[in-house]
Amino acid sequence: MTTAELTEPKSDERASILLVDDMEDNLVALEAVLGSLNEPLVRARSGEEAMKAILRRRFAVILLDIRMPGMDGFETATNIKRLDQTKNVPIIFLTGTDSDDTGYAFRGYATGAADYLTKPFDPWVLRAKVTVFLDLHRKNQQLERLLAREQQQFDALAARMTSIERQLSQAADPDVRELRHHLTRMEETMRTMRRP
Incomplete structure (x- = not known):
């Protein structure tokens, strides 16, 4: 096996990104920002949909809205971290600026989030953060x-x-x-x- 074979991801091992938000406009914005990364973007409109998606496919990173009807972002993250196959998948929480930033950030990190951003987010910052997690995912696959x-x-x-x-x-x-x-x-x- 050559170095190129070890470092290049196979077609079935591409670093998918899960986008979880109940608002269509937010999903469209995330897709616009992350589309240039050329990795599969998978949508989920609720915590329940997100849980179904993670059982069907492997993700490199999850972008998770906090305020959603039904299962909110905190509950979704807690459920994700309970599963052996997803407990190490990094989660970036996204929330509106009208939220209690300190309390939400604390709860987010307490549930195992890797990062926390408020909306509207800086597209360059979000893309840079996601790129770091994609690189880590690829290195883990290589290992x-x-x-x-x-x-x-x-x-x-x-x-x-x-x-x-x-x-x-x-x-x-x-x-x-x-x-x-x-x-x-x-x-x-x-x-x-x-x-x-």
Whole structure:
């Protein structure tokens, strides 16, 4: 596997961005600001829709409005953070300037938000923040691929050693028994290295 293969995202691993807001105008504005990032933008008009979306697809970052009918942004974020597959997805809270900024910001960070912006937001700032989370997502995917590759190589080596040991166990020669003893110690060392 080349460096290019490890760093370029596969088509099914693109860094999707979830946009959650009950107002159509806000979703259109977010799409206009983030469209130039060339990553899939997925809309959700409520907390309930957002929860369905995160169960169907992997997201790099979630932009979440706080004030929505039904399940508000805080409750949605709490539910997102409870799920194993989404607990580490960064959330950027968005709220209107008429909100109690201090109280809302505190609650947002308390629910696990990575950032908090008020509307109207600066498009350049929002795009820059989202870009940072997209980069982190890509680096995490690259690391996952590297770890999976290392695990495959480790498993292949362990299987090969087991096969050699099995063949040696059938031999009666004293030198072979000594070699078998060393192989057993190597396997124990490998098992120890494999533990987290």
